[in-house]
Amino acid sequence: MVAPSPPIDLADGVTRRHRAAVGRALSLVEDRRPSSTETVVRLLDALRKQSRGDSRRIGFTGPPGAGKSSLVSALARELRKRGLTVGILAVDPSSPRSGGALLGDRARIDPDPHDDGIFVRSMASGGDLGGLARAAFSAVEVLSAAFDRVLVETVGVGQSETDVELVADTTVMVLQPASGDILQFLKAGILEIPDVFVVNKADLGEVAERTRRDLTASVKHARAAGLAFHEPSILSVSAIDGSGVPGLADAVGQTLDALAGSGDLAVRRREGACAWTEKALARRVGELGIEALGGRVALRERVEKRVREGACGLSIAVDLERDAIRTLRATA
Ligand SMILES: Nc1nc2c(ncn2[C@@H]2O[C@H](COP(=O)(O)OP(=O)(O)O)[C@@H](O)[C@H]2O)c(=O)[nH]1
Ligand SMILES: [Mg+2]
Structure with missing residues (x-):
């Protein structure tokens, strides 16, 4: 054979x-x-x-338990109803012992097994690249080639954990009632304001509504303080009973259309690809390797040139790694 x-x-x-x-x-x-x-x-x-170039990538962040997996599942169903195919990448926290993805997330993303327009894959975060699996960037490229919408769920929310922005065209932050600390971080500008906020578990009633009001006030505060320039959508949903999910699909769709229309989508993709490539490379060759390539500024120029030419992040990283090693050997 x-x-x-x-x-x-x-x-x-x-x-x-x-x-x-x-x-x-x-x-x-x-x-x-x-x-x-x-x-x-x-x-x-x-x-x-x-x-095809018309695939869109939507990232989901938020603290564990906020309902990201449940919401990704509900949104996927809504997108399927609208005739869009959906690929889902769920990045789980790694078990430190096995290095494998912890089970559990899988259970909440339960696509119709007879529907070939939806595909779910879990990946262990591997403990690096800020909550995002090392292979996530390439995995998103694969799913984008196959599906109209790629939903990426990552672990957590916060400084080092928001790397989902490197692979997503737009990001949805999922909060649940009584997420006080996160609201404080947003107010103080420690957390970046995403394009879309979702307060999940609206079925819990008043406590969810109060969180939505507090969130709106926190965002207003951050904007007044000059900590954010854009106005995010703030939505109330229930992943369990499905209320607000069509509204979320609309809001995300409008955000993506606006990004595509203004040209910002292409800019975000390019910047994400550059940043991911540089991170991947730095992890492989270290500071010495970066120096061997002429330092960070020169490196950014080289990476950006290749990204603009249409090269994929991995191939750029591989080529530069080879260069770095050659230079290090020659000067050793
Ligand atoms: N009441 C209520 N519970 C929810 C909702 N969405 C998710 N949950 C529950 O919240 C818990 C965490 O959900 P999960 O989707 O795994 O959250 P993740 O850790 O952010 O991915 C589970 O027990 C879900 O059943 C919702 O809209 N309403
Ligand atoms: Mg989850």
């Missing part, structure tokens, strides 16, 4: 939304063996060439 050329055939299967192909492609991007890197780069390049 002749083995098929994996990246090309695989890319074809992914863009046709074949479940087995999507699953295999995601496993491939998670494979950290150096021998797989070349194949992954070729796969991502092939996917880029076939990309």
Whole structure:
């Protein structure tokens, strides 16, 4: 039997939304063996060439228990009703012992097994890249090639954990009633204001409504203090009974349309790709490697040039890593 050329055939299967192909492609991007890197780069390049360009990526942050998984599930159903295909990437906290994703999230994202327009994948965060799995960037590229909407759920909310912005076109922050500390962080400008806020668990009644009012006041405060320039949507929903979910789909859709219309979507993608590439590279080659490449400013220019030319983050990181090692060897 002749083995098929994996990246090309695989890319074809992914863009046709074949479940087995999507699953295999995601496993491939998670494979950290150096021998797989070349194949992954070729796969991502092939996917880029076939990309439809109208896929959108929506990130979800928020503290554990706020209802992110439940809401992602409810939103996915709503998007399916609207005729959009949906890929979901749920990044779980890693178990420090096994290094694997903790189960549990899976249970709350329960797509119709007969619907081939929805696909769910869990990934362990691996404890780096701020709550985002190391392979998440490439995984989002794979899902984007297959699905109209890619929903990315990440662990937590806060300074180092908001890296979902590097892969998402827009971010939804999910809060639950009595999230006082987060409101304080927002007010103080410690947390960045996302495009969309959701107060989940509206079915709990007055306590949820009070949180929504407090959130509105905190955002107003942050804006008055010059800590935020845009006005986020603030919505009340219940992932459990579904109320407010169509409104969330509308708000996210409007945000994405506005971003695409103004050109900011392309800017966000480019900046996200640059920042992700630099992070990935810095982790691999360290400060010495960055110095060998001429320092951070020069590096940013090189990365941005390649991103503008359409190269994928992983291939840029791999090339620069090779450069860094060559230079380090030569000067050793
Ligand atoms: N009452 C109520 N409970 C909810 C709602 N959404 C989620 N939950 C519950 O909140 C808990 C955490 O939900 P989960 O989706 O796993 O939150 P995550 O950790 O942010 O992903 C679970 O017990 C859910 O059943 C909601 O809209 N209303
Ligand atoms: Mg979850």
